[in-house]
Amino acid sequence: MSSATKRKHVTREVEQDFSLPEGGQTVVKxxxxxxxxxxxxxxxxxxxxxxxMPNKFRKNVWIKRGDFVVVNPIEEGDKVKAEICTILYKEQxxxxxxxxxxxxxxxxxxxxxxxxxxLKIKEVNSNSEEDSDDESDIFQNTNRPVIEESEESDxxxxxxxxxxx
Numbered sequence: 359m360s361s362a363t364k365r366k367h368v369t370r371e372v373e374q375d376f377s378l379p380e381g382g383q384t385v386v387k388x389x390x391x392x393x394x395x396x397x398x399x400x401x402x403x404x405x406x407x408x409x410x411m412p413n414k415f416r417k418n419v420w421i422k423r424g425d426f427v428v429v430n431p432i433e434e435g436d437k438v439k440a441e442i443c444t445i446l447y448k449e450q451x452x453x454x455x456x457x458x459x460x461x462x463x464x465x466x467x468x469x470x471x472x473x474x475x476x477l478k479i480k481e482v483n484s485n486s487e488e489d490s491d492d493e494s495d496i497f498q499n500t501n502r503p504v505i506e507e508s509e510e511s512d513x514x515x516x517x518x519x520x521x522x523x
Contacts, residue, residue: 385454387426387464
């Protein structure tokens, strides 16, 4: 099987497969990437541990901080405690919540994140109305010369042009 065909099948499986956690599988949240296809995750209780990404996902599917994954525990690892079996997207998370299999510890963190995002939006809107003309927060490139034009120089240039005609 070519790499393009493999990638196509893997991404289709990840995006369209709506499976529920079975047996010893658990839903965990990705806290950080540790390199070499290892990720630090946190379970619904708050325990942090490392999980590995299997070969079929490597260079085909990417995960980032805050994503949720389903993991299978492995016994032979000292530091690595589990292996990722499914990467969860919004629709898959909604499906698991509808089946009442979503861990209660993650619902609280999502509600808090939504509340914080609402607060940030309100804060940005209130500041943008008051300080719409203030450009002091705009980044200035120090690699370019600063050319300041005053209104007086513009009006004097116009007067000179009209007098010369």
